[in-house]
Amino acid sequence: MVKETERLFIRVLEAGDVKPLKRIWGDEEVMGLCAGATAHEKLPKIVEYYVKCHDEKGLSVYAVVEKASGIVIGTAGFNVENTIEKVELIYHFAKQSWGKGLAYEAVSACVEVAKANNVVKCLYASADPTNLSSLRILEKLGFKYIGMKWFDDTNQEEPYYELDVR
Known part of the structure; x- marks a missing residue:
């Protein structure tokens, strides 16, 4: 367990999470505003990558589990590249979880982590x-708008935010 909130468990991804991740990363509507849905056959390798990332660097992208149902409803956490001094915060949630404040709750917990x-x-x-909705979450958490920035993975300019956590 990485973190617990009132309604959620934030935990390291597991091999058994591949099936629920199809409803998240494999869903075109969920991922349509990102780089698009991930092919289902790639999900096991992605899970392995994030588990290894957590083991080696202490941060990763995590499963977000709804306490009441025990179901993986989303992912939240950190894309770690070369250093963990500056990391990307990401989050994606199944459609059934939208509009309930669960993303804010999970992302807030990740900021605490x-x-x-x-480091x-x-x-x-x-x-x-x-x-x-995502932009409001970032602003509510105190992220500062830096400006528009080009992203190759989404092939567009997007609002870019930073948060000092020292």
């Missing part, structure tokens, strides 16, 4: 300019 890690200095995030 980053703050508790003594992370800055989080950054972006979202499709039309994804007003």
Whole structure:
């Protein structure tokens, strides 16, 4: 267990999460404002990658589990590249979980995880300019708007935000 909130468990991904991840990363509507849906056959390798990332770097993208149902309803956490001093915050949720404040609750918990890690200095995030819900989450969490930035994976300019967590 990485973190617990009132309604959620945030935990390291597991091989058994591949099936629920099809409803998240494999769903074109969910991922339509990102780089698009991930092919289902790639999901096991992605899960392995994020488990290894957590083991080696202490941060990763995590499963978000609804306490009441025990179901994986989303993912939230950190894309770690070369360093964990500055990491990308990401989050994706199944359609059935939209509009319930669960993304904010999970992402807020992830920000707490980053703050508790003594190496992370800055989080950054972006979202499709039309994804007003995600942009509001970032602003509510205190992320500062830096400006528009080009992203090759989505092939567009997106609002780019940073949060100092030192």
